[in-house]
Amino acid sequence: MKEMRKVFLLDDDDLIISMLSRALQKAGFEVQTETESGGALQKIRSFSPDVVMLDIKMPKPDGMDILREIQDLRIDTQVVMLTSDDTAETAVKAMKLGAADYLTKPFHTDEVKIVINNVIEKERLKQEVRFLRKAYSDFVEKDIIGSSGAIESLLEKVDRIAKARVNNILITGESGTGKEVVARHIHNLMFEQSGSGHAPFISVNCAAMPESLLESELFGYIKGSFTDAKSDKKGLFELASGGSILLDEIGEMKMDLQSKLLRVLEDRTIRRIGGKSEMPIDATVIATTNKNLSDAVSNGEFRKDLFFRLSTFYLHIVPLRERREDIAPLADHFLKIFTTKYNNRCIKGFTPEAGRVLRSASWPGNVRELKNLIERIVVLENTEMIGPEHIPGWITGGTMYNGPKPSNGFQLPDSGIDLENLEKNLIQQALKKAENNKALAAKLLNISYDSLRYQVKKFGLEGG
Ligand SMILES: Nc1ncnc2c1ncn2[C@@H]1O[C@H](COP(=O)(O)OP(=O)(O)OP(=O)(O)O)[C@@H](O)[C@H]1O
Ligand SMILES: [Mg+2]
Structure with missing residues (x-):
């Protein structure tokens, strides 16, 4: 059964109250009325009407005062002002203050019903739009867009890794390639879609804080284990239990902490700082970096054993x-x-x-x-x-071509070359790369638009 819509009427004129409430009740509304504005706000609150109708002209506090209060207290209702001719100007002011509409006395009951229904319908649509917008943006943020071979094979791997529920994953790629979206996507596949309810996803940036702080954040501590440890604190590994922990910018983690992380990954247990017992951890560890970790290993900045441990399930996202x-x-x-x-x-x-x-x-x-x-x-x-x-x-x-210009290092073979033919060939290649956009092709060759056009004509490349 449809819920009854509620209307609250506040007017000091008994006649108007009885006429309006009879008409509205007949139209299927649940109505509460009040002729004194004194305790009206309380009553509005407990009745929680869809629409409040307020008489502008009444002994203080008048309709405008009540409207202001409704707005200030953010009471969730729509306000329709009742005005007489000489308060029409005030009605405009009321609309500016947030009233949804107004009615000028004397009014016909049909008119009242139309106004109230419109106000309710408008609010319903507004809420629906708000809801859909939110649902839509939540939905799109989780999506991984792309149909290239690189993304397709990445998603295939992601699928398998998520199904296998592996313990650690490493995601690499340049900045902005989508490492975090992929991490969240994996988390979703592993936990949300499998009906495990709401699993935690905790993201920690390993580059954002000093080592000792990062350690106490990750592992937690026991009261008194160091000066600032005023009480026991759970670490992020514990908090991520039943879900995932994203270690962002793992390449920036200091060597000392790297060894502690390696122990966590191998034993699947942690010990709080100052704690005596080992606690099992039950979280998927997803590490990401835009560094080349194997280079970092060669340079002695990253532990080889940790790198091997992490790279069992390794995903690389290629640049756009x-x-x-x-x-x-x-x-x-x-x-x-x-x-x-x-x-x-x-x-x-x-x-x-x-x-x-x-x-x-x-x-x-x-x-x-x-x-x-x-x-x-x-x-x-x-x-x-x-x-x-x-x-x-x-x-x-x-x-524009930013890399080393091949022409700089071009070695003329002893047998010589056919320069014109080479030129024609390069122009054809540039046009193909630029999908026949001459301005772009000119940029690729580092020549002006006009000279490209001239060459195109010269070699008869028009339309090809
Ligand atoms: N394939 C994709 N589909 C849809 N949105 C994407 C995709 N890849 C990246 N994005 C969007 O691009 C932005 C950057 O992605 P993300 O934060 O995951 O990059 P990142 O690799 O973690 O970068 P950084 O190394 O700088 O942290 C995000 O807003 C993300 O939603
Ligand atoms: Mg990121």
Whole structure:
């Protein structure tokens, strides 16, 4: 059965009260009335109506005072003001203060019903939108977008690792490639989707605090084990029990703590600082880093045994520039997220030209950089289609070839070469790489747009 909607009426005019309450009850509302404003607020609170109707003109506190109180106390209800002609101006003020609508006396009961139903419906829709927006953004944050071979094979591995419920995982990749999303995804597969209820996911940045603090955070301590240990404290390994602990930037962990971590991973037990007993730990340890750990091992910065221990289940996320097929779906995905978040209804998509520019940028900040760019465009631009002109120069600038120029080290073979043919061939390659975008192709060759056009004509490469 549908729950009855409630209306609270406050007016010092008995006649209005009886007329309104009769009409509203007949229309199926549960009604409570009051002719004195004194204790009205308390009554509104305990009745918790969908709509409160307040007479503006009454002995103090009047309708406006009550409206202000309702707003200040954040009482969850909609307010409709009842005004007479000479208080119409006040009604406008009331709307500015947050009233949902107003009715001018004398009113017809049908009019009252329409106004109240509209106010209730509007609020219901607002809540629904809020709910859907939240559900939507929660949903998208957990998703891993990408259809490149690299992402597909990564997801396959992730699936197997999650099913096997392994104890430690290492995820590597440049900054912004999505190590944390992948870690959360694994956690979700392991715990949330398998119906284990709400499992903890605890993230610790190993680079963010001094070693001794990190140690006491991770392991916890016993009261009195050092000066600041005023009481027992659980460590994060314990708190992550039944879920996962993400050790972010593991490459920055000091050697001394690395040995302690290795012991945890091998024995699957921890001992609080100053504690006597070992406690079993039951948490998946996910370590991430953007360092090359095997280099760090060679340099003596990272323990070899810990590296081996961690790298049994090892996932590497390749930089975005090495999986360009993912750029378009990621851009569309972020566009959807941010147009929803910022309620920007104007932007519909990207022009093919913009798509090409995004696809050929170098993305040193990887997915995070792309995400930030799309957010920036959604907030700042008022356009239907995002074109190359909306993409800042520092992104497109990155499309230029940044590595060592092969021409610098080019060795002329003794037999000589066919320079014209080589030139033609390189231009063809550049056009292909740039998907026939001449401006981009020119950038790849470090020549001007005009000279590229001239060459294209010269070699008859138009349209090919
Ligand atoms: N494949 C993907 N699909 C959807 N969103 C992604 C993907 N990869 C990364 N992101 C988004 O990009 C942003 C950066 O990702 P994340 O924080 O996981 O990077 P990271 O590798 O941990 O970077 P850092 O090394 O700087 O900590 C996040 O907002 C994340 O949601
Ligand atoms: Mg991260």
